[in-house]
Amino acid sequence: MLRKIGGALLFGLGGFLIGNMWFQPVTGGLPRAADGHPDLSGVWQVLNSAHFDIEPHSARAAMAMRPGPVIPVPAKEVLKLGAVGSVPGSPGVVDGGKIPYREEALKIRDENRANYLDRDPEIKCFLPGVPRATYMPYPFQIFQGDKQILFAYEYSGAARNIFLKDPGPPPDDSWMGQSVGHWEGDTLVVDVTGLNDQTWLDRSGNFHSNKLHVIERYTMTAPNVIQYQATLEDPEIYTRPWTMSMTLYRRLGADAQLMQFKCVEFVEELRFGHLRKKPLK
Amino acid sequence: MKFHLLIFFTTVLASVFVSMGVRLSDEYVPPKTSFGDPDLQGIWTNRSLTQLERNSSARGPTLTRKEEDMILARLKANHNTDTDFYELRATDARGVKELEIHGYDGIYGDQGYRFARIGGRIRAQWLTDPIEGMVPYNKKTLQFFKKRQYERLYSFDNPEDIWPSERCIIGFGSTSGPPMLNVLYNNFYQIVQSPGYVAILVEMNHDVRIIRLGGKHLPPEMRPWMGDSIGWWEGNTLVVETTNFNPAQGIAATKGQPVYVSPNSKVTEWFTRISNREIDYKFRVEDPEAYRQPWSAQMRFLAHPGPLYEYACQEGNLDVELILAGARYKERQNKGAGHVQRDSISLKSQVPPRLQSKSESD
Numbered sequence: 001m002l003r004k005i006g007g008a009l010l011f012g013l014g015g016f017l018i019g020n021m022w023f024q025p026v027t028g029g030l031p032r033a034a035d036g037h038p039d040l041s042g043v044w045q046v047l048n049s050a051h052f053d054i055e056p057h058s059a060r061a062a063m064a065m066r067p068g069p070v071i072p073v074p075a076k077e078v079l080k081l082g083a084v085g086s087v088p089g090s091p092g093v094v095d096g097g098k099i100p101y102r103e104e105a106l107k108i109r110d111e112n113r114a115n116y117l118d119r120d121p122e123i124k125c126f127l128p129g130v131p132r133a134t135y136m137p138y139p140f141q142i143f144q145g146d147k148q149i150l151f152a153y154e155y156s157g158a159a160r161n162i163f164l165k166d167p168g169p170p171p172d173d174s175w176m177g178q179s180v181g182h183w184e185g186d187t188l189v190v191d192v193t194g195l196n197d198q199t200w201l202d203r204s205g206n207f208h209s210n211k212l213h214v215i216e217r218y219t220m221t222a223p224n225v226i227q228y229q230a231t232l233e234d235p236e237i238y239t240r241p242w243t244m245s246m247t248l249y250r251r252l253g254a255d256a257q258l259m260q261f262k263c264v265e266f267v268e269e270l271r272f273g274h275l276r277k278k279p280l281k
Numbered sequence: 282m283k284f285h286l287l288i289f290f291t292t293v294l295a296s297v298f299v300s301m302g303v304r305l306s307d308e309y310v311p312p313k314t315s316f317g318d319p320d321l322q323g324i325w326t327n328r329s330l331t332q333l334e335r336n337s338s339a340r341g342p343t344l345t346r347k348e349e350d351m352i353l354a355r356l357k358a359n360h361n362t363d364t365d366f367y368e369l370r371a372t373d374a375r376g377v378k379e380l381e382i383h384g385y386d387g388i389y390g391d392q393g394y395r396f397a398r399i400g401g402r403i404r405a406q407w408l409t410d411p412i413e414g415m416v417p418y419n420k421k422t423l424q425f426f427k428k429r430q431y432e433r434l435y436s437f438d439n440p441e442d443i444w445p446s447e448r449c450i451i452g453f454g455s456t457s458g459p460p461m462l463n464v465l466y467n468n469f470y471q472i473v474q475s476p477g478y479v480a481i482l483v484e485m486n487h488d489v490r491i492i493r494l495g496g497k498h499l500p501p502e503m504r505p506w507m508g509d510s511i512g513w514w515e516g517n518t519l520v521v522e523t524t525n526f527n528p529a530q531g532i533a534a535t536k537g538q539p540v541y542v543s544p545n546s547k548v549t550e551w552f553t554r555i556s557n558r559e560i561d562y563k564f565r566v567e568d569p570e571a572y573r574q575p576w577s578a579q580m581r582f583l584a585h586p587g588p589l590y591e592y593a594c595q596e597g598n599l600d601v602e603l604i605l606a607g608a609r610y611k612e613r614q615n616k617g618a619g620h621v622q623r624d625s626i627s628l629k630s631q632v633p634p635r636l637q638s639k640s641e642s643d
Contacts, residue, residue, distance in 0.1 A: 034315030041475035126596045127487075141491065143475040145322050146315050150473040150480055152489040156595075159482055159489050161471070167588060174591040198596070258491060260505040264450050264595050268440040275605035277438035277612070 030186070030220050033144060038186050038220040040149075043251040043258065045139040046228075049088045051132070053204035054244060055099060056092030063087055063203050064116040077117055087203075093135070095243040099206060105237040112205025121199055124271065125263035127158050127175035129199025130192045130214050131230040131244065139251050141258050149181060149188075154258045162190055170194025173210050190216040209236040224250035311517050311554040314474050319517040321472045321479065321554055324587035327461065327562070327580055328468035330356075331397040331404045332538045335414025339405030342412055349396055349403055397581055407462075407578040409563075416540060417573040426541045429532045437608035440601050445530060448601055449594035451506050452485030455540055459490070459508065459523045459548045460564040460578070462538060469589050470582065479512060479519060484589045492521050499525055504544065506530055519552040543571035558584040 033039040052063070062074035062085045078085045101109060112119050122128065128136055138154035149162035162181040170178035170193055177195035181188055192214040200207050217229040226248040233241040250256075273279055312320045330352070335342065338352050397404045406414040418426060436442045446453040454464035461470065467485035474480070481490040488507060496511040503509070507530070508523040528544040542548065546568040553561045560582040567575040 039475075041478075121596075124595070127593055141478075141480075143473040143478060143480045145473040145475065147322065148471070148473050150471070150482060150489070152480060152482075152491060157486075157488055159487050161482070161589065163588075171590075175593045175596060176591060257493065257496075260507075262450055262506055264448060265440075268448070268601065272440045272601055272605055275602065275609060276440075277609070 029223075031223055034146070037183050037188075039144055040142045040188060040218060040220060040226065041144045043139050043141045043256045044226065044248045045251055046135045046246055047249055048093065048135065048246055049090050049137075050093045050135040050244075050246060051137050051202055052087045053090065054093050054135075054202045054206060055204070056094075056097055057087075057089060057204075059089040060087045061085075063120075075117065093244045093246045095245055100239045100242055102237060102239055105207075109205045109207060112200070112207060116203075116205065119205070120203055122203065123267070125156055125267050126198065128153070128155060129175055129195055130160070130177050130179070131216065131232075132199060132201055133158055133160070133176070134216075134228060134230070134248070135246060138261055139256075139258055152258065154261050156261060156263055162188075173197075175199060177214070186219060188218040190218070192216065207237070208232065208234045211236050218248075224252065226250075309554075309556055316476045318474055318476075318514065319519070319554065320474070321519060321552055321560060322474055323472060324585045324589065325470045325472065325560060325582035326468050326585045327463045327470070327582050329397045329463050329580075330395060331407060331463075331580075333407045333462055333540055333578060334416060334538070335406040335408070336396075339414075342404065342406055342408075342414060344396060344403040344405045346403070353395070399579060399581060407580045408576065409579050410577040411574065417576055418541065419571060419573050422541065422543065422571040426532070426539075429541075430539060433532075437604055440605065441529070443601055443604060444532075445506070446486075447598075447604070449486060449598045451488060451530065452483060452592070454538055455542065456485050457483040457488045457490065457507050458542070459510070459521070459550055460542070460566065461550075461562070462540065463580075464538070467592060469585065469587065471587070471589050479521075482589060485592045486594050487592050492519075498522075501525065504528065508548065517553060519550075521550040521552070523548045523550070541571075542566060543568045545570060 031039045031041075061072075062078050062081070064075035064078050065072040066075045067073075074081075074085065099109075117123065127133075133140070133151075133153050133155065136153065136155045140151055140153040143150040143152070147164060149164065151160040151162065153159070158176060160176050160179050162179045164181055166180050167178070173194055173196035175196060175198065177192045179190050179192050181190045183189070195208070195210060195212045195214070197208065197210040197212075212232060212234045214233075215231045217227075217231075219227045219229075221227050227245070228248050229243055229245045231241055231243045232238065269280075314320045314322070330336075336344070336352065338355075339348065344352070397407075408414050408416070411417055432442065433444065440448060444453075445451050451457055452464070452467065455462040456464045456467065461481075461483070464485075469484040471482040471484075472479065473482070477494050479492040479494065481492070482488075483490060490507060490510060492510045492512040494512050494514070498511060499505070499509045504525050504527045506527045508527075509525040510521050510523040512519055512521040514520070524545075524547050526542065526544045526546060531542045531544055531546075546566050549565045549567075551561075551563040555561045562580045562582055563577065564580075565575055565577040566572070
């Protein structure tokens with residue numbers, strides 16, 4: 001009798017354990033969501049300086065330059081920043097090195113550079129658009145829900161909803177566009193349309209039109225690493241589609257959290273200081 | 282052996298049901314996310330004619346159907362003549378009547394079509410304590426609030442004098458709060474959950490409230506907009522505690538529902554999904570230095586198909602520039618003849634009498 005009860009209890013325990021295991025996430029290797037896809041949830045950030053200039057470039061004195069007696073020098077407005085305002089070098093993140101601009105578009109890019117302080121939307125704390133939001137020098141957080149994925153960027157609190165069911169064409173252009181995601185194996189592919197023409201790709205005047213179509217690929221290759229690729233197609237501006245590639249790193253440790261960077265109020269003196277009742281001298 | 286197998290499969294089945302959270306009672310049990318947290322996810326709206334404080338036409342915390350119908354009829358009549366949005370000013374020095382547009386076309390309004398029903402009663406106010414339906418500011422706080430409301434109508438010396446919502450820092454009213462209050466439009470929220478976090482995307486001003494489950498507050502000298510939120514689960518209820526408010530936020534106000542949440546307040550929110558289509562939302566605001574007592578309220582969020590749209594405020598904002606430029610222009614015209622008046626009757630009518638004058642005695 002005792003043996004029968006003991007045996008039953010053992011089987012019961014085994015059954016209980018198995019039944020519970022059905023609803024635990026599959027572990028080992030990459031963190032995975034219940035549906036088996038890699039779980040991209042977490043705080044991520046790039047470790048490169050693509051936000052300055054996505055093309056290969058040497059270090060330079062400042063983002064805004066002017067002609068000097070011998071070589072170009074920092075513009076007057078940024079002179080006092082000294083080395084703090086300098087731009088680090090980078091082998092670039094554009095596959096093939098250079099962005100394949102149309103001739104007229106390249107002229108505009110160069111004009112953007114020459115008029116940097118007037119034109120970069122980041123200076124006015126405007127939304128960064130896609131893909132610039134990914135490699136801003138601030139982290140972002142992915143919330144991978146069962147039916148929706150949300151990206152929250154520290155820079156200006158920008159946010160992107162990744163629809164997992166296609167809602168149809170975007171009703172209008174917007175700064176962050178409309179993102180529709182689907183999985184190809186372990187890669188999250190995000191198709192972005194409906195971007196307006198107001199954002200740049202970096203702090204070096206690289207830009208696009210509102211015909212831009214971006215396809216992003218997020219491939220988790222290790223628990224704390226995502227390989228990111230973005231293919232840009234814009235027949236008005238580029239002669240062909242082109243791709244950028246970089247690595248996203250998971251922020252770890254007690255300080256791995258998004259801080260608030262609501263830069264709107266930081267630029268009020270710049271934009272409206274002259275309209276104060278008593279403007280500063 | 283058969284007996285053992287029976288016990289085995291029965292236990293498997295029972296444990297499956299237990300881990301799925303199936304109860305034997307009738308009470309609604311919210312679904313769980315794939316990682317086991319109660320599921321609050323989806324798109325929700327709190328739009329309603331019910332506001333935080335008691336509706337001026339109500340005689341108690343609730344309304345009868347007849348009272349609601351009367352209020353709706355009056356609102357409908359007013360909406361047709363657009364008196365909310367247009368104001369005919371007195372003639373100017375050239376004898377020309379100026380039609381001044383204050384806000385927006387009626388097309389933007391999306392404040393809901395009825396008052397909220399909670400527990401079978403039509404609510405004239407969200408406040409549950411004090412039941413009299415007025416936020417229990419203490420004398421000092423009310424004085425400060427009145428002063429700031431007055432300044433809001435008359436002071437345009439600096440961008441910092443303008444409402445945070447018009448500066449495009451946060452949304453109007455207390456739409457993101459916390460507490461999250463319904464306003465004139467954009468009353469949409471999207472909740473997305475991942476392990477250890479609940480994220481609430483507030484449509485206006487594309488703000489994501491990131492609630493760190495089991496997190497610790499920032500040091501007291503750090504004062505982000507919308508404060509700092511940590512949370513935890515109590516059964517199926519998400520409890521969120523927010524402190525560290527930015528001192529400039531509390532003065533945000535909107536048409537019909539000015540509310541001052543003091544910077545040292547502790548705001549506690551309780552989110553419970555009570556059906557597939559409804560979240561019960563309760564909150565309490567505590568600051569013994571600012572209020573005569575803690576105050577509490579209850580609201581409902583209803584499921585909505587959405588989607589949420591981008592609210593790119595900063596990118597298209599002409600408010601700050603034109604308000605300041607306009608004030609400077611008027612000053613040049615007046616050449617020091619008293620301070621510039623933002624506007625007249627219509628804006629004042631949006632501010633309850635108790636908050637209108639600078640002095641404490643009103």
